[in-house]
Amino acid sequence: MRRSCPWRWFASFVALTLLTLMAPMVPTAAGQAPGTLVLGLDQEPPTLDPHASPSAVTYQIIASVTENLVYKGADGKLVPWLAESWTTSKDGRSVTFKLRRDVKFHDGTPFNADAVKFNFDRIVDPKFKAGGSRAALAGYAGSKVLDEFSVQVSFETPFAPFLTYAASGPLSIVSPKAVRESGDLVHTRPIGTGQFMMKDYVAKDHTTMVRVADYKRKVPWSDRSGPAQLETVVWKFIPEAGTRVTTLESGETQGVYNVPAQSLPRLEGNQALRIEKAPWPGVPRIWLLNITKPPLDDVKVRRAINYAIDKDAFLATIYKGTALKAGAPLTAVMLDDPAVRRVAWPFDAAKAKALLGEAGWLPGSDGIRTKSGQRLEIVLNAIEYGGGPDPTAQIIQASLQEVGIDVKIKAQARPPWYEDNYRCATHGPVMFLRSTDPDGLFALFHSSLVGGNFNWSCVKNPKLDALLEQGRRESDPAKRRAIYVSIEQFAIEEALAVPLVDELSVWAYRSGVQGVKYNFNAYPILGDATLRK
Amino acid sequence: MLTWILRRVLAVVPVLFGVTLAVFSMLFLVPGDPVKMMLAEFVTNPDQVAQMRAQLHLDEPILQQYGRFVANAARGDLGTSIRSRRPVITEIGENVASTAQLAVAAMLVAVGVGVPLGLLAALSRNSWLDVASMGTALLGVSMPSFWLGLLLIFVFSLHLTWFPATGGGDLRHLILPSITLGTIAAAIIARLTRSSMLEVLGQDYVRTARAKGLGGFSVVVRHALKNALIPIITIFGLQFGNLLAGAVIVETVFSRPGLGRLIVGGILSKDFPLVQGTVLFVATVYVLINLLVDVAYAYADPRIRLGRA
Numbered sequence: 012m013r014r015s016c017p018w019r020w021f022a023s024f025v026a027l028t029l030l031t032l033m034a035p036m037v038p039t040a041a042g043q044a045p046g047t048l049v050l051g052l053d054q055e056p057p058t059l060d061p062h063a064s065p066s067a068v069t070y071q072i073i074a075s076v077t078e079n080l081v082y083k084g085a086d087g088k089l090v091p092w093l094a095e096s097w098t099t100s101k102d103g104r105s106v107t108f109k110l111r112r113d114v115k116f117h118d119g120t121p122f123n124a125d126a127v128k129f130n131f132d133r134i135v136d137p138k139f140k141a142g143g144s145r146a147a148l149a150g151y152a153g154s155k156v157l158d159e160f161s162v163q164v165s166f167e168t169p170f171a172p173f174l175t176y177a178a179s180g181p182l183s184i185v186s187p188k189a190v191r192e193s194g195d196l197v198h199t200r201p202i203g204t205g206q207f208m209m210k211d212y213v214a215k216d217h218t219t220m221v222r223v224a225d226y227k228r229k230v231p232w233s234d235r236s237g238p239a240q241l242e243t244v245v246w247k248f249i250p251e252a253g254t255r256v257t258t259l260e261s262g263e264t265q266g267v268y269n270v271p272a273q274s275l276p277r278l279e280g281n282q283a284l285r286i287e288k289a290p291w292p293g294v295p296r297i298w299l300l301n302i303t304k305p306p307l308d309d310v311k312v313r314r315a316i317n318y319a320i321d322k323d324a325f326l327a328t329i330y331k332g333t334a335l336k337a338g339a340p341l342t343a344v345m346l347d348d349p350a351v352r353r354v355a356w357p358f359d360a361a362k363a364k365a366l367l368g369e370a371g372w373l374p375g376s377d378g379i380r381t382k383s384g385q386r387l388e389i390v391l392n393a394i395e396y397g398g399g400p401d402p403t404a405q406i407i408q409a410s411l412q413e414v415g416i417d418v419k420i421k422a423q424a425r426p427p428w429y430e431d432n433y434r435c436a437t438h439g440p441v442m443f444l445r446s447t448d449p450d451g452l453f454a455l456f457h458s459s460l461v462g463g464n465f466n467w468s469c470v471k472n473p474k475l476d477a478l479l480e481q482g483r484r485e486s487d488p489a490k491r492r493a494i495y496v497s498i499e500q501f502a503i504e505e506a507l508a509v510p511l512v513d514e515l516s517v518w519a520y521r522s523g524v525q526g527v528k529y530n531f532n533a534y535p536i537l538g539d540a541t542l543r544k
Numbered sequence: 545m546l547t548w549i550l551r552r553v554l555a556v557v558p559v560l561f562g563v564t565l566a567v568f569s570m571l572f573l574v575p576g577d578p579v580k581m582m583l584a585e586f587v588t589n590p591d592q593v594a595q596m597r598a599q600l601h602l603d604e605p606i607l608q609q610y611g612r613f614v615a616n617a618a619r620g621d622l623g624t625s626i627r628s629r630r631p632v633i634t635e636i637g638e639n640v641a642s643t644a645q646l647a648v649a650a651m652l653v654a655v656g657v658g659v660p661l662g663l664l665a666a667l668s669r670n671s672w673l674d675v676a677s678m679g680t681a682l683l684g685v686s687m688p689s690f691w692l693g694l695l696l697i698f699v700f701s702l703h704l705t706w707f708p709a710t711g712g713g714d715l716r717h718l719i720l721p722s723i724t725l726g727t728i729a730a731a732i733i734a735r736l737t738r739s740s741m742l743e744v745l746g747q748d749y750v751r752t753a754r755a756k757g758l759g760g761f762s763v764v765v766r767h768a769l770k771n772a773l774i775p776i777i778t779i780f781g782l783q784f785g786n787l788l789a790g791a792v793i794v795e796t797v798f799s800r801p802g803l804g805r806l807i808v809g810g811i812l813s814k815d816f817p818l819v820q821g822t823v824l825f826v827a828t829v830y831v832l833i834n835l836l837v838d839v840a841y842a843y844a845d846p847r848i849r850l851g852r853a
Contacts, residue, residue: 051710055809057627065627140629198628214638215801215809216712249710249799250808253694258709261702425814426574433580 046242048524048542051255051267055215055248058142058198061183062134065142067445067532070180071268072246074534075239076220077183077203080108080127081174082231083447083531085289087344089174090231093122093184093204103169103486104152106177110160116186117208117223124162128154129187131164144181148173169484171491172448179447179532206230206239206538217247230538232528239538240526259284259519265542266520266527272331278519279332285522288333288515289533290344293451294444295337298391298407298509299467301439306387311370313506316389317356318363319414320407325512329402333517337510339499340456341449344513344531346492351499356506363414372415380415388417392437395422403441403511433462435469442467443514447531449495453479456502468507475501545842552838556831563827567820568613578602578816600817613820622821627813632821635806640825642712643802646725646794647787649718653726654733654783659776661730662737667764669742677734684731689790693724693797710799721798725790729783736779740772747771774845781837785830 056069061077064070082092094108114122134144135151152165166173176182189202199212207220222239229236247264249255252271256278258264270278270286278284306312322336335343338355372380372387380387389411393404400422408418421437431437444451444465454460457479458471478498485491502508516533523543528536571578579597597603601612616623622632658681665677700720701709711717744750745768753767792804799805803822810818 057813058629063629195630198630213712213801214635215642215795215805216799247710247799250805251797251799254697254709254797254799257697257702261705261709263701263708263710424574429580430577 046542047245048241048243048266048537048540049245049247049264051247051249051258051264053252053255053269054250059201059209059212059218060198061180061185061201062130062144063140063142063198064144064181067534070183070532071534072218072220073180073183073201073203073205073209074530074532075207075244075537076205076209077180077185077201078114078205079178079180079183080110081178083175083178084232085529085531087531089178092178092231097174099174099486103171103484104167105163105165106173107157107161107163110162111228112160113228114204116189116204117202118186118189120186120188122184122204123159124156125159126184126187127162127164128156129190130184131182133190134182142181147176147179147181169486171483171486172450175448175450180534207244210243215248217245219243219245230536232530232536233539235539240541241537244537256519259521262521265524266518268516268518270333270517270519272329272333275332275517283522285520285524287518287520287527287529289518289529290335290342291443291445291514291516291533292345292531293342293446294340294442294455295342295513296334296403296441296443296511297337297340298441298511299439299455299465300506300508301435301437301467301469302505302507303435303469304438306370306372306382307389307438309370310506311366312372312387314356315363315366315370315414316411316416317506317509318359318366319416320410320509320511321358322511323358324406324410325403328406330512330514334512334514337513338503339510340452340502340508341495341499342513345449346495346499348492348496348499350496351503354500354503355510356503360414367414367416374415378412378415379417386417387415388419390419390421390437392428392431392440393420393422394425394428394440401441407441407509432465432467435461435467439508440467441511445532449491449498450483452495452498452502453483456498456507470505470507472505548842549839552835556835559831560828563824563831564614564617565610567824567827568610570820570823571816572606578814617821617824622824623817625810625815625818627810627815627818632818635818636803636822636825639801639803639806642800643788643791643795643804645718646721646791646800646802647784649722650726650729650787650790651780651784653722654729655780656730657726658730658733659737659773661734663741663764663769665734665738666741666745674738678738681731681734684727685735687727689724689728690793690797692727693720693794696720696724697797712801717798717800721794721800724797725787725794728790729787732783733776733779736776737772740775741768744768744772774841777837777841777844781834784833788826788830 052068052071054068056064056072057066058064059069059073061069061073078093080092080094081089081097083089093114094110097106097108099106108127110122110124110127116122131148131151131154133139134141134148150167150170152167155163155165157163164173183203186202190197193200199218200209206223206226208223210219210221212218221243222241224238226238227236249258252269255267256270256274259267260281275286279286300307300313300316302308302313326334326336339346339351367380371382373382375381375386391404391407393400400420404420408420411418421431428440432440442465444455454465456466456468456470456475458466458476460466461469461471475498478494478501482491482494482498485494518535520527525541525543526539528539530536579593579600579602601609620633624630625632625635628635661677661681665674668674697709697720700706707716707720750763750768753763788803791802792808795802795804796808803826807819807822810822
């Protein structure tokens with residue numbers, strides 16, 4: 012008996028294999044019913060709870076599931092949604108919302124002032140681990156239920172960005188009953204009031220949402236009342252870019268997000284597909300210049316760098332149609348003002364050279380400029396992604412070489428990259444920031460955030476601080492705009508950073524997919540979407 | 545035999561201890577403040593940083609932290625994921641079946657292709673068949689699995705549309721990933737089977753079997769292969785570990801749920817508890833599988849345990 016051992020071993024192995032293969036398996040997303048749209052995302056959300064999530068992918072999925080008090084469309088205007096109207100108090104510290112009376116959550120419970128109070132109180136509850144939502148309610152003092160359909164939201168100090176944030180995913184409204192009663196399901200099945208409701212969630216694979224058949228209201232982005240056109244939407248999580256694009260070409264998905272730049276020309280040439288692009292709000296891909304570290308403490312050198320960088324080279328080599336040239340510390344969709352455009356630095360190598368000469372940096376024997384025997388060297392902090400440093404760093408290096416600046420790329424893993432930024436140890440990193448309110452600039456340039464996130468220009472300037480604080484307080488839209496125009500002008504003239512490119516959110520669809528719209532966050536809204544096979 | 549097994553089991557203890565130490569040190573060997581890294585995407589104030597530090601017990605002395613880590617792990621508590629805010633053990637539980645399925649299917653491919661290929665090569669030694677089989681094996685062992693995966697997707701999903709490119713679930717979803725993952729192991733097993741088989745075919749008992757007048761098939765399968773398979777059991781255990789490692793790549797390429805995806809996601813989102821917990825789990829499984837293989841090996845080949853016990 013002992014002699015036949017290897018065979019028994021092999022037989023048990025085969026038996027084990029068969030058992031494993033026959034074991035109950037994860038339900039599959041394949042074999043879709045008609046009216047089902049399958050979309051491929053580049054990552055899986057950490058949670059679908061809008062208040063707990065730190066991640067944009069959550070809001071991308073639930074943009075048609077949960078709704079907000081106000082809506083901010085692609086044109087940047089705030090319009091009523093769950094709130095019919097709102098007024099800001101004279102001191103700017105509170106906003107009173109009049110709510111719609113005909114709204115029910117997907118679990119049948121009514122939407123009212125109590126629900127709004129519950130949602131906002133939940134976010135600031137110290138026992139609750141809030142995600143991005145916490146910063147959206149900075150200085151929240153409380154909500155007061157005035158009557159069943161009126162609620163007053165107050166802040167300790169005037170907080171003008173609140174209305175914009177009230178329109179964004181992190182402050183979307185979920186059913187209080189579901190939060191209290193659904194336990195762990197709260198992470199995979201947010202109960203909102205939107206045109207779709209979540210149906211299932213399979214970790215690392217997909218999540219499904221189905222249309223709410225008795226949805227009667229008119230949504231702000233449509234001229235039509237009533238439920239969504241599609242029956243079902245399946246979001247598949249496909250992290251590998253090559254695989255994701257292949258599923259679109261084979262028809263396994265009908266739309267994919269985050270199309271890699273190198274695949275874009277091929278997909279654009281495919282008649283069966285269509286590309287859609289939406290501009291990201293916030294701060295563009297930008298090189299924050301550490302103004303405390305010589306030679307960048309000299310504004311002439313910083314301006315010369317702004318002149319010297321050829322942004323067309325970025326578009327031609329790296330971005331290939333997934334970005335536009337940037338000129339300011341906010342993307343054009345956020346604030347595109349002639350007064351800002353006038354001061355933006357064009358590409359002009361000759362002027363860059365002249366400015367460097369004025370600053371005392373003269374060409375040396377090897378082409379690199381020197382001053383009092385010192386070479387003009389700049390250390391660029393770059394993230395090493397495994398396949399070499401961030402390619403934008405290499406373009407910067409090549410551009411500055413032309414005018415006699417030697418750029419050393421400090422390519423490193425993410426943790427030390429952050430540490431260097433906190434310590435203002437290099438001449439600055441290339442980064443970006445997504446934000447729907449110009450208040451995003453507060454994080455970038457306020458002196459209180461040197462050593463934290465994200466004042467990596469290490470700028471401490473009283474005038475700039477005052478403007479940033481004023482922007483937070485000012486509730487009049489026109490005055491507020493003027494403040495941010497001044498901030499942008501200041502940042503450009505002082506050359507605190509080099510804005511490189513405004514990136515675009517790029518989607519590719521099969522041509523049968525029509526009617527996808529995008530909100531200000533550049534997330535797709537699917538209520539009006541249709542699918543023709 | 546029992547003493548021998550007991551000794552092997554006891555030898556596992558220091559190994560597991562080493563594993564916990566390595567996994568625990570990870571947090572401190574990575575440059576930078578772990579809490580700041582985890583909160584890197586947020587605009588934070590010092591209170592939040594302090595709160596997170598306390599929540600992860602990072603404000604305690606290191607030895608105490610390690611003691612807590614080991615004690616919790618022994619009870620099956622691997623902490624809470626920063627990103628999803630769920631227990632790490634729950635996340636592992638959701639993903640382990642899919643990875644086990646993939647690893648076993650890949651092993652089936654490895655054995656199902658590797659053993660016959662090696663056998664073919666050994667029986668037709670130095671012929672064109674031998675060269676072709678071993679050439680194929682060399683190709684298999686040299687092919688990076690992410691490349692093979694994308695190639696299979698290109699051919700079988702995009703052009704022939706036989707199999708879906710992504711997802712977990714039924715058998716159709718399992719075929720391309722298991723071929724991708726099993727190819728390297730198949731190649732290694734093929735080469736090993738060939739050399740092991742050639743050695744056995746030269747043994748006296750094979751000559752005796754032939755002298756008794758047994759047919760070629762009977763000699764090869766009942767006498768030679770049975771003995772040649774013994775070293776393959778060992779490589780089976782070692783390869784199983786490689787399969788778990790390979791799952792990291794294959795699960796990402798094919799967007800399959802599983803432990804590999806879990807680890808990659810954890811690394812990318814700087815979710816230390818998740819990475820620590822999953823690595824500890826996988827390392828423990830690897831150690832236990834090799835223990836089982838050792839025991840099976842001793843059971844199959846009496847010389848092993850008699851030599852040592």
